[in-house]
Amino acid sequence: MINGEKRTAHPIRWAMVGGGQGSQIGYIHRSAALRDNTFQLVAGAFDIDPARGKAFGTSLGLEPQRCYDSYQEMFAAEALRVDGIQAVSIATPNGTHYAICKAALLAGLHVVCEKPLCFTVEEAVELRELAVSRKKIVGVTYGYAGHQLIEQARAMIANGELGDIRIVNMQFAHGFHSEAVEEANPATRWRVDPRFAGPSYVLGDVGTHPLYLSEVMLPEMKIESLMCTRQSFVKSRAPLEDNAYTLMRYTNGAMGFVWSSAVNAGSMHGQKIRVIGSRASLEWWDEHPNQLSFEIQGKPAQILERGMSYLHPSALLDDRIGGGHSEGLFEAWSNLYYRFAIAMDATDRDDQEQLSALRYPDIHAGVEGVRWVENCVRSADAGGVWVDYQ
Incomplete structure (x- = not known):
């Protein structure tokens, strides 16, 4: 992609x-979608x-008559236009998704939606069935899943370089809500209100x-059961949690752990994933996205750098600039958006071959x-007990 070839x-x-x-999230969506001229x-x-x-x-340069009062008005009006919209991105509070x-x-549009898609598995399955029946794609913005080194990790694990997978250690634990910042910040306030945020906050x-990064890296591993405990350290957020620990058993015998937190005081972002096998381990941290740590037992640790020729071809496919230069959030989101565009275009043309070769966070990921949040809440609210994954 360094040369900026057209994708559609x-x-x-x-x-x-x-x-x-x-x-902030609206700006990220627009920057990502418009970067490769796959969306207008x-x-x-x-x-x-x-x-x-x-x-x-x-102010963005749109025609005034195409800046609508509501999404209902927009969907109805655009359906009457020859040049009407083909896709929509949803960047609103959770309760509206x-x-x-x-x-x-129902209006015949492709969708890119912020997560979560909705609050219950029943609703999510309904959306999936509707997307399938209408032959439309739904993309979910798990943004860093578009980073090239996630593809590198997937390829290395698939090639057996880690051996048998034993442990998956995950966290997204920042510190920006370690105090009740929502009291003065409306943009945060809805996130801790069950009416708008749903049954969980940080989960x-x-x-x-x-x-989702683990699902990309380890597509064959499935959760068998889990145990979750959640806390509201800022008491006014109860019943929603601002910290949670989830322990998982996989069907292959491996174990997983997710620390979800907004009260990790001093942490800037804190999204990490470490995959531990019988021979070696991989670790990726989104604050240093261009480096992937590869540690073989008994040998010196290696740092694999984005953009280098020794990486797997799938990890080089989406490079926008040569190795040594930093790429991060905007590039990762852009990689997702161009895949969304290819999927929309291929779906409209019924190009099943192209669709089958394309990976992106789709309706199934949503x-x-x-499903994961629902199971975590069920376990936590029962006193932090093991529950079968449903």
């Missing part, structure tokens, strides 16, 4: 719901305040990210994220 014949006409003025932003319902949303949309995603699929907000 034409950009996909695209809109956003949410992600308006001051939204043509419409939006950016804000619950219609005037503010219209002003923001026009299910309704907007369902409405988008769904951060814990599902390294969990369903599994909701």
Whole structure:
């Protein structure tokens, strides 16, 4: 990708719901989607305040009449246009995802949705069935899953370089909410309110990210049972947790652990994954995304660098600049968005061969994220007991 080749014949006409003025995540979505000319932003319902949303949309260069008061209005109006939208990204609070995603699929649109897709497995399965029946893709923004060294780790594990996998250690534990910052920050306040955030805070907000990285690296490993305990160290957040520990048994006998936290005081981001085999281990940390630690028992540790010719071809495919230069969040998101675009285009053309060769966090990944949170909450609320994974 260093030369910036075109990925699709034409950009996909695209809109956003949410992600308006001051939204960090909205800016990330737009930067990622527009980087490779695979999407063209043509419409939006950016804000619950219609005037503010219209002003923001026009500041992005959109036609005023395509800056809508609501997603319902947008889906209806765009369906009547010859040049109407083909896809929509949802960057709104968690409690709205299910309704907007369902409405988008019913309107015949492809969807890119923030996680979680919804609050229950029942809702998630309904969305999956709707996506399949309507022949539309749903992409989920597990952003760092698009980083090249995640592909490198997947290839090394598949090649048997770690031996038999025994332990998967995961965490996403930052410290920015170690105090009740939501009292002065509306953007954080909804995350700790069950009406908008759903049945969990950090399990769904951060814990599902390294969990999905493990699913990319270890696609054959399935959870058999788990035990979860969760805490509300900032008491006003109860019943939602700001810290949680999840222990998992896999069907192959391996063990997994996820530390999900917003109260790891002093930690900037703290998303890490370490995969431990019988011969060697791999570790990746999103604060140092261009390095993958590879440690063979009895030999000096190695640091594998992004962009180097010794990496697996799948880990070089998405490089945007040569080795030695830093790539991170925006590039990883861009890699996901171009895959979303290819999947949308291939689906519309019914190109099953191209679809079968493409990996991205899809509707199935979204369903599994909701399933994991639901099982964690079930275990924690029963007193931190082992539960069969359902």
